């Protein structure tokens with residue numbers, strides 16, 4: 001097992017009716033900016049619950065953070081924070097709203113051009129405190145320190161990370177999932193699944209706890225994921241999917257193990273250029289990246305085949321091929337396409353995305369830095 005330091009300071013309030021606990025979790029003497037997206041929270045009762053819980057607080061709101069939050073929109077919120085003296089940010093939404101709020105929280109106190117936080121990796125020295133009401137289980141952003149923000153003018157979709165933007169608390173009420181359209185349910189299950197794979201499907205370091213936690217998450221997502229689309233889906237199915245998504249990227253399963261993230265880096269570029277949803281890109285890239293890296297990932301793919309998929313591994317090459325196929329079939333089970341051609345895209349994607357990867361220094365991806373630009377090109381060509 002590799003060395004690690006681990007802490008996850010985000011307090012989770014999980015379950016029905018938990019939005020009410022905002023009243024006691026946000027300090028009374030703060031001025032709160034409630035930030036949300038395109039308005040889904042006004043159609044499912046979440047907005048009302050937030051208003052009621054904040055009854056005793058001084059607060060205002062900023063609406064309109066878009067999927068794949070843009071630097072441009074976030075900066076409008078930063079201006080509002082500065083003009084009105086808000087000193088607590090409450091993100092109410094999915095990964096995009098939460099990531100946008102992390103950037104707003106950092107940019108509001110940043111000395112200099114805030115784009116440098118993303119574009120140049122400029123150090124964040126302080127940030128406003130942030131709380132979250134999660135409405136879409138997918139990214140894990142509600143209890144981690146990562147954020148991904150896009151610059152619409154330049155086709156850049158770039159991450160930054162600092163413990164300073166880790167949410168103080170996150171409210172997870174599985175009932176909020178009732179209004180999620182199929183496309184977002186699919187996105188959520190696939191993103192959580194791929195987050196787990198990026199931290200599991202590398203090479204063995206004898207990290208038994210991490211491996212078995214990861215396998216538990218993969219099994220849960222495979223078992224419960226397809227059920228979230230049922231008309232009479234139960235509270236428990238939603239709860240299990242929601243908690244899996246949070247646990248998949250809160251630092252626990254990734255502590256002390258090698259990590260890949262190649263699928264994500266290629267996927268972010270596809271979103272930046274072609275606008276596909278984040279998880280749509282992952283379902284396209286992961287099976288092809290597994291194929292491309294099947295020798296370096298051999299031992300872990302076989303472990304996955306045996307323990308998660310229950311496959312016979314007596315013939316290892318056959319088992320690996322079947323494991324990749326079954327992974328793709330699982331994505332189809334949760335109504336997620338797995339080919340660029342499903343979105344009307346072809347081989348032309350490869351050149352464009354390779355250029356983007358090069359521009360962003362993503363020239364050696366994966367746990368061994370073995371995915372060169374040429375390998376990324378092959379992965380993309382095979383993804384058609």
Ligand code: NZQ
Pocket residue numbers: 036037038039040041044065066067068069093094095096097099135136137138139140141144146147148176177178179180181184187188191249264278
């Ligand atoms: O904007 P509204 O109207 O709220 O609608 C949203 C949005 O259109 C809708 N939605 C959310 N909750 C809903 C709902 N509709 C009905 N009922 C609800 N309860 O869903 C749409 C998509 O929302 P979005 O927040 O974009 O989705 P997601 O949570 O998948 O977030 C994706 C973003 O997170 C980043 C991605 O790159 C992408 O930008 N990621 C963040 C990570 C992190 N911070 O750790 C890691 C991930 O790998 C990922 O990169």
Ligand code: ZN
Pocket residue numbers: 139191195264278
């Ligand atoms: Zn992701």
